[in-house]
Each structure stands twice: as C-alpha cells, then as structure tokens.
C-alpha cells in the first residue's frame with residue numbers, strides 16, 4: 131500500500147508570520163493517520179515552519195534546491211542547507227521553474243541526485259503543455275521527463291521518489307484534468323518506471339496529480355487506482371481548505 135501524500139505548494143506566497151499563523155490553524159486537523167501532509171514553502175519561511183510543526187505529523191518541504199552542496203552560486207540554496215534545517219521534502223522541476231527559470235531535464239536530474247544524497251524526498255514534477263496535449267504528445271512528454279529525472283538512480287533510490295503529474299494547462303486555471311484522464315497518464319508514468327526498474331519499484335513509487343485540485347475534487351482523484359496524492363497550489367493557501375484536502379486523502 132502506498133501512503134497517500136498531500137503536498138501544498140505555496141509558490142511565492144506568505145510571509146513568516148502568515149506561515150506560522152497557518153500552522154497554528156491547521157495543527158491537529160491537517161493530520162490524519164495514514165496520510166502524509168507536507169507544506170512546501172518559500173525558503174524564508176522554512177526555519178519558522180520547521181519549528182512550528184514540531185510535535186505534529188506535518189512535514190516541511192522546499193520548492194527548489196541547487197545540486198552542489200556549497201559554492202559560488204549567488205542566490206542559491208543547497209540540499210545540505212535544507213537538510214540541516216529539518217526540511218524533509220523538496221519540489222524539483224516544477225513547470226514554473228522550467229518555464230521562467232530555465233530548469234531543464236538535465237538540471238532536474240542533478241537536483242534529484244542532490245536531494246537523495248541529503249536524505250530529502252524529491253517531488254519531481256512532469257507534465258505536458260496544452261499544445262503538446264493537443265498534438266497527442268502527453269504520454270511521450272511524461273516519458274521523456276520521467277526517464278531524464280531518474281537517470282543514474284538505483285532502484286532503491288527510485289522507489290523513494292515522489293512524482294507529481296501536473297498538466298501545465300491545468301495549473302492555476304481551474305481547468306482540472308478529469309480524474310480518469312489523470313489516472314490514465316499516471317498509470318502510464320508508472321509503467322515507464324517499471325520499464326526502468328521493474329514492477330516492484332514502480333509499485334512503490336508514489337505519483338501525485340496536480341493542477342486545480344480543490345477540496346471538492348480531491349477525493350475523486352485519490353479514489354483512482356494509480357493516483358497516490360495531490361500537489362496543490364492555490365487551494366493549499368487557506369487553512370480550512372488545506373485541512374479538507376488532507377481529509378480528502380483519507
């Protein structure tokens with residue numbers, strides 16, 4: 131049984147005081163036995179959030195990292211730094227980073243290796259653009275991105291990676307993929323992992339859906355055979371909504 135994982139991607143939202151207030155609102159509520167609940171916040175919030183969730187089952191993630199441990203990389207943050215803070219997860223290769231910050235399949239792969247080296251759970255984002263979907267390229271795009279992200283990983287490392295399938299046209303648009311369509315692509319992504327490592331590794335890898343997930347549709351996604359969680363942007367920012375998202379994965 132794969133443990134469902136709900137991760138909030140706060141993107142560039144919330145100050146430190148807003149982040150701490152959020153945790154006091156969701157404490158004891160966005161904590162459901164058998165569901166992993168992770169808040170992926172801006173770097174500036176991470177120390178205060180790690181402190182605020184102490185004694186709860188809520189975990190804290192970052193939204194990016196650099197692949198080197200240290201060095202002359204102005205403005206960057208390393209996996210070693212995140213681990214030292216008490217961060218447990220890190221989003222890698224979000225489509226916004228691929229689009230606006232020149233993230234490539236190659237840098238995604240380097241970052242996945244760096245995260246695993248430091249004992250961080252990588253949440254690797256893959257997904258197609260609207261024009262790729264319309265051209266019938268959805269599965270191929272996901273295959274190429276998944277294989278590139280996993281390059282050089284052992285089966286044991288691969289089993290610990292979380293994949294987030296996020297069709298780009300569904301992000302922040304309110305136009306979510308149907309649960310059946312998302313499940314079909316996610317099952318396909320699992321078959322790609324099986325092709326690389328065999329079925330038992332593929333069965334261990336957790337694959338989330340992301341893109342306009344809300345409290346009123348989260349359950350539908352999680353009921354599908356291959357969808358193991360959700361990576362949620364907008365609807366993860368409000369405490370009441372975040373609690374419902376975690377409850378929806380029960």
Ligand SMILES: O=C(CO)COP(=O)(O)O
Nearest residue numbers: 139301302341342363364
């Ligand atoms: O990008 C996303 C999560 O990483 C999805 O964002 P929305 O939930 O706001 O569509």
